[in-house]
Amino acid sequence: ENPASQRVALAAGFHPEGVRRAAGAGRDGDRYDLLAWVRLADDPPGPVPRLLPDLPDGRLTDTVVTLRRLTPADAEVLYRLHTRAEVVATRVRPVAPTRADIDRRCAVAESDWLTGRAADFALCDAVTGTMVGGCALIYDEPATGQAMIGYSLLPGARGRGLATRAVRLLAGWACGPVGLARLWAGTAPWNTASQRVLDRAGFHREGVMRARLPAPTPGARRPDTVLWSFLPTDPHPLPPR
Numbered sequence: 001e002n003p004a005s006q007r008v009a010l011a012a013g014f015h016p017e018g019v020r021r022a023a024g025a026g027r028d029g030d031r032y033d034l035l036a037w038v039r040l041a042d043d044p045p046g047p048v049p050r051l052l053p054d055l056p057d058g059r060l061t062d063t064v065v066t067l068r069r070l071t072p073a074d075a076e077v078l079y080r081l082h083t084r085a086e087v088v089a090t091r092v093r094p095v096a097p098t099r100a101d102i103d104r105r106c107a108v109a110e111s112d113w114l115t116g117r118a119a120d121f122a123l124c125d126a127v128t129g130t131m132v133g134g135c136a137l138i139y140d141e142p143a144t145g146q147a148m149i150g151y152s153l154l155p156g157a158r159g160r161g162l163a164t165r166a167v168r169l170l171a172g173w174a175c176g177p178v179g180l181a182r183l184w185a186g187t188a189p190w191n192t193a194s195q196r197v198l199d200r201a202g203f204h205r206e207g208v209m210r211a212r213l214p215a216p217t218p219g220a221r222r223p224d225t226v227l228w229s230f231l232p233t234d235p236h237p238l239p240p241r
């Protein structure tokens with residue numbers, strides 16, 4: 001949770017190696033995770049190249065939607081969003097997160113960005129600056145240049161093309177400055193709204209990954225996922241409406 005220090009480590013040529021769970025000890029005996037940053041004797045002096053660069057001017061915008069990095073101040077809205085039943089239903093395990101889960105996610109968002117694990121965004125109305133949803137790029141396969149995206153909106157902001165705009169912005173950044181070879185997304189077979197968003201944003205439907213997700217309850221069948229992809233060479237359609 002100390003991104004300033006992590007930026008110093010990167011600038012000085014230290015590579016993120018991973019999380020040392022509960023390696024830190026507080027005065028009152030509480031334990032906390034530490035990130036390990038390591039520089040080998042023969043590593044170049046630095047800075048270490050980052051998988052996920054900072055955003056130009058701190059944001060991506062098309063003048064209707066703005067995406068900016070998630071911060072601890074966004075926890076309240078993100079918690080409201082991710083505990084809605086229809087959003088919970090789209091999680092890998094359809095269980096609502098706790099407020100502590102969300103606080104933690106917001107607290108480490110900048111660190112996740114710096115270590116190249118994920119880019120977690122607040123999705124905002126570009127005019128008022130109000131956060132109306134969230135989206136994220138999870139860099140799940142850096143070795144092959146592939147990452148996945150997810151997104152959700154508060155009900156009052158739906159149906160105005162905002163999700164489609166956000167996905168287009170994200171795809172442009174991912175295939176541009178980030179330099180991904182392939183961006184993918186998975187939707188539940190019943191989630192027509194999300195499939196329409198991806199279709200409108202220029203993604204291709206690749207097929208069905210059978211039994212991809214864990215069973216929601218013991219003994220239930222594992223749900224399928226519809227697989228979508230976007231390549232840097234795919235045309236970027238104009239924003240909707």
Ligand SMILES: CC(C)(COP(=O)(O)OP(=O)(O)OC[C@H]1O[C@@H](n2cnc3c(N)ncnc32)[C@H](O)[C@@H]1OP(=O)(O)O)[C@@H](O)C(=O)NCCC(=O)NCCS
Nearest residue numbers: 090151152153158159160161162163164187193194196197
């Ligand atoms: C999916 C979600 C992000 C869509 O947000 P949105 O801002 O309403 O989407 P858009 O306004 O950009 O709509 C894009 C298209 O989907 C269509 N659409 C939106 N909601 C729909 C619905 N419930 N059923 C069918 N189509 C729908 C729109 O009409 C539009 O198509 P059009 O351009 O041909 O008119 C939003 O419904 C949501 O947050 N759902 C819960 C979380 C979720 O499903 N996340 C995705 C997980 S994979």
